[in-house]
Structure formats: C-alpha cells, structure tokens
Amino acid sequence: MSLAPNSETSALPVGSATPKPLRSDGQEARTRLLDAALVLFADKGFAKTSTREIALAAQVNVASISYYFGDKAGLYRAVFTDPRSNPSVEPASIDHPDQSLADSLRAMLDTFTEPMKNGVAMQNCMKLHIREMLEPTGLWQAEIDDNIKPAHMALVQMLCRHLGVTQADDDVHRLAFSIVGLGMILHVGSDVIQAIRPALIGSPAAIDAYAEHMLVAALSMVEGEARHRQALSSTAALP
Template sequence: MSAVPKPEPNPSAAALVKPLRSDGQEARTRLLDAALVLFADKGFAKTSTREIAQAAQVNVASISYYFGDKAGLYHAVFTDPRSNPRIEASDIDDPGKDLAHALRVLLSGFTEPLKQGVQMQNCMKLHFREMLEPTGLWDAEIDDNIRPAHMATVRVLCRHLGVTQPDDDVHRLAFSIVGIAMVLHVGADVIGAISPQLIATPGAIDTYTEHLVATAMAMVEGERQRRAALAAPRKP
C-alpha cells in the first residue's frame, strides 16, 4: 500500500510575497496577502501592523494609506473577493433561469475560491478564528452575504417545489445543499490526503462543481417526491 501524501506546509506570510514592482501598485495586494497569513495564524489582536508591513516588505505607513488602520485592513482581508466572493442573491434567484443555474451559482461561490490554493486554506483558518475570537465581522458576513444567499435559494426551491411559503423542510434542504459544498473547505486536508486529484487543478474543481450541482438536483427531486407522497391520499 502506497504512503498517503502529506499536505504541503503552510508557507509564511513573507514567502507568499513576490518582489514589488517599481511603480508600487502591488503594495495593497501584498499587504492583503501577508495580513491574511498573519491574521489567520495569530488573530487580529495579536498581529501588529509592523509585522504585517515587514512580511509584505512595504512601509508600515502603507497600511494607513490603503486601509486607514489595522481594523480596516482586517476587514479588507476578511471580505477579499478572491477568497470570499459575494454570492449575489439576484444571481441565484433569477426567474428567467432554471433550477440548475441557481444551484450552480450558489455552489460555485464555494468551489471557485478553491482555485486560490493556499490562500483559500488561510481564509478558512481566518473565518474559524473569527468565530472563536469575534470582532463583529462574522455577524456582518451572515447578515450581508450568507442570509441573502440562503433566502434567495429558499425562494428558488419554493418555486420549483410549488410551495407558497417556505417551511422548515425547505430551509433544511437549502442548508443541506450548501453542506455538500462546505465539506470541500472544512475537509480539504482529508480530501488532499485521500483523493487529492479531486481538487488538484482548476479543471478538477470545475468537474467537482458539476457533480455537486447534479447531487443538489437529486436532493431537490427527492424532496419533491417526499412531499408528493405525503400529500397523496391514503388508501383505505
């Protein structure tokens, strides 16, 4: 039996930083990349602006220039669309599109960031740390991004299932659909150890996305059949 491949070690903040272009336009991105690693490893309170600037190889005054202060930088890192893309409710709940389109939009919001590799791993660490050491950004993330996307998904499911008002089962279905994509984030190290080829390349991630869409479609069909069976008259 061949040895299980070990995940690559997480590089330091400085190791992720490329040489700065002479025009300085990459300074903001470098600060975001370095701060993500440090905030994920140490948290907001224990990370100083000086060490972020040092890791990014820029002047500490650049943080004030681009982000105002450390809190502004933390907010920018947490909401960076490269690893935390906003899923627009209107893109999910588009009456002119079919169910598969809505599910693909929703699930792609979880799979596309995986193409960022190590950056996505650090983003997940940051999110878990924010839950354990809250600064208020996780609550804002729920209100501004997660809740609208969830409710849009619920509206689409209701239309497809012929449900006038969403009930608990529709909400359960919406959360369950998201759950099949979340495992790619919380279980990325397990997937990497057992079947790394599943998420090793952008093409593999696209294939996984389509598999998730097909799985979600089957889940919705299962719920439709369950409801139909419950509504059918019982035989005497």
C-alpha cells in the first residue's frame, strides 16, 4: 500500500473544503501544490506564506508538502525552478557551430516567448522573480550562476563567432544584453503592453508573431554591430 498522502482525506487544514479527487500516482497533488504555491509566494513572499494556507488552496493534505518537497523551502525552490513557467535555455542550443545565426537567436528568444503562452502562470512567475530579488532567499543568485550566466556566455561566444571576433569585448557583451532585452520587456513590461496594445500578446499566434519580429530586430542588431566594427577597422587603417 502506498504511503503517499495524495489520496488522504483526513488531517486537512481547519476550515478547508472537501478535497477534490486525486490521481492515484500523486502527480495531481504535486501539481496542485506547485500551482497554489506559485500564486501565494508571488503575492505574499516566502516568509509570509504558510504551508497550511498552501495546502488549503491546493485542497490537499498539508503533509503532502513534506512528502513531495521536504519542507516549505523545498516547495519554494520547486516553484521557482518549475519548467512550465520558468524554462531554462541550454547553452548548447545557442552556441552550436553548425547552427545559423538566425536559429541560434531564435532558440534563445523562444525561452522568453513560449512561457508567455501560459498566461496568468507566467505573470505570477515574473512576480515571484521580482519578489525574490527584493526579498532574496538565495535562489536568484543561484539562478544567475547556474542558468543566466552560462546562457549569456554561450550567446557571447556565438556572437563572437558570427562577428569574426576572437576575444569578447564590452561591445559584444552590450550586444548580448541588448538582444536579451528584447525578450525581457515581454515579462517585465507585460502590464504596460496589456495597457497599451494587448493584442500583441493576446494569443499564442500573436506571441509567435512577436517572436518573429524580435528575431528580425536581433539580426539587425548583429548586422549593425558588424558594420560598426568594419567602420572602426577602416578608420584605424587610414594613414
């Protein structure tokens, strides 16, 4: 007999509603906890959110949190890194020697646009990341070290290859940050986009169209950097 708490109906938080039926494998209980915790952690932060109210919102036994995640910190970590709303980019998908510039840039930009199709979940994920920056638990620094920095360096290396640059300089790093900024505005500025031009991100098809526009802009940035470097070289070669 399984000891997983996914099918229990006792020991629920006081005042909770009758729990919804759960899948026998426990996956639904785990998913409910992730979804409920995302909303609560995004709204209230880690310290002010209790395991009891997470279990109540998820309509599962409070013991499920320790069973699936160990403790509240483990649940918070799982929510923060949940690939459904916070996918990571594999550096190899950006810096691949046999891949075209357009395909490399598309692989990177897709990590910003695809999560947008998750709607409210993505908005809550963005709120959670901002709250983590303001009220750090250590996960944001780990995100920078483990995911953001490797992806940035892969982008820089890829740009160096296509620009014919042997050693990355400040301009290459500026270019990389500028390209990433095209995707970041979708998340940081989603409320502004909704207020001014909501149709731009109002459907999966609209988000795909936005992604293609970002790709064109990113390619133009790289082309502009190449022209800039060529102009500097020509000037330096003048007597």
